[in-house]
Amino acid sequence: MPSMTEPKLIAGNANLTLANAIARRMSMHRGMSVGLVDARVERFNDGEIFVEVFENVRGEDMFIIQPVSRPANDNLMELLIIADALRRSSASRTTAVIPYFGYARQDRRTKSRTPISAKLVANMLTEAGIERILTMDLHAAQIQGFFDIPVDNLYAAPIFALDIEHHFKGNLDNVTVVSPDVGGVARARELAQRIGCALAIVDKRREKQGEVAEMTVIGDVKDQTCIIVDDICDTAGTLCKAADVLLENGAAEVHAYTTHGVLSGPAIERVTGSQLKSLVITDTIEAPEAVRTCPNIRIVPTAPIFAQAILNTWNGTSISSLLDIDTLGPIYEGTYAKL
Structure with a gap:
């Protein structure tokens, strides 16, 4: 059953350009304005990250747009703290849209006494209250198995x-x-x-x-x-x-x-x-x-496919359909459609 609430987007500082592009694409699809939730994600003088959400998100279906790119540790912490803020604000569901999943290259032990950092990151995301992951081209597909929550891996x-x-x-x-x-x-x-x-x-x-x-x-x-x-x-x-x-x-x-x-x-x-x-x-x-x-x-651009994937997640329709060129061509408005 489609959700009765509208999907809401919130973004960290890692890639605001992409987050705004996704919001614009969703506005086109929905025929109504879809913007980023008003919030501040900033740092105290000692480098600690602070998040404040200025809009009511109680009962809302939330999507956090935040790649774990350079600086990976800062952007990962932003993602975790935003997720915690949403959970404590009674959001109904929180999906992490992670276009680039950092630490994915550390998916196994290559030598003695080395970590499996990708698994650690998966545990942290789950513990922060994230209930679903949407990402693109995981470096190692088996990372999906590190999670006990659904992971949708889009392909470029x-x-x-x-x-x-x-x-x-x-x-x-x-x-x-x-x-x-x-x-x-x-x-x-x-x-x-x-x-x-x-x-x-x-x-x-x-x-x-x-x-x-x-x-x-x-x-x-x-x-x-x-x-x-x-x-x-x-x-x-x-x-x-x-x-x-x-x-x-x-x-x-x-x-x-x-x-x-x-x-x-x-x-x-x-x-x-x-x-x-x-x-x-x-x-x-x-x-x-x-x-x-x-x-x-x-x-x-990846905004067209991420915008559609978010909408499909929100209304409970297929994500795998976006892996088909015939489906993707119209989403890309003919820019890369077969000529």
Whole structure:
């Protein structure tokens, strides 16, 4: 049964641009104004986070929009404290919309005496009163099992497929999707199947942690437009080196599609000076000015899919339907629809 209350949005400081874009999209869908709940999320002089909600939220279906991006600890604490404030204000249900789930790369013990931080974060979110998680492209799908509450994991692949079909129209026969490592083959294969293209793999061997000693291309990329697909671009070292190796193996040009543009340290400088013709990221992490003005970085929006996912969660309809291009095309207002 659809809820009788309207969905209400509240946001931390991690990505207010995306939060406002989601609110605007929901306003279009609802035919009425949907804004962010009036609240303040600020810090005391010693760095402690304080939250005050200025509107009545008793009995309301609340959605907190807050990626756990840099600074991850601050943004995570904001999310937890907002959730606690809503629980103590008698909200009927609280859903955390976490476009980028920080700590997801710490999903298992890689050595003795190391934590599984993703599980710890899952416990903290649940204990804070969050009853549902909505996220995108979890680094490790098994993290959904860390929660005893529902987790909806959206995928960027259908958005990327629409974008590729739009920007590479007429040249799809010469496109090859490339996984930058063996672990990302499933993600690359899914995108390749969506757009009906060939698949290749860049197999990398490390001498030591953080340093790639050798890369080998598995598959024929000669004269192909190669599209590297990954979920996270952090320092961009592997991505840029993979582009070099593909070109050395005869690729005509190389593009990259990455869901979460962490882009830390030397990443922007590396991408700017690389042989990548373009790097396409989403806006799950708020892009600083240096990213927005980088000539070979392009940002695609996620507000349309998150707005629809929030509405589907609120009225109890399917989330998985948003993984289909035929459903997603109209949501993106024809921008990436098949032409």
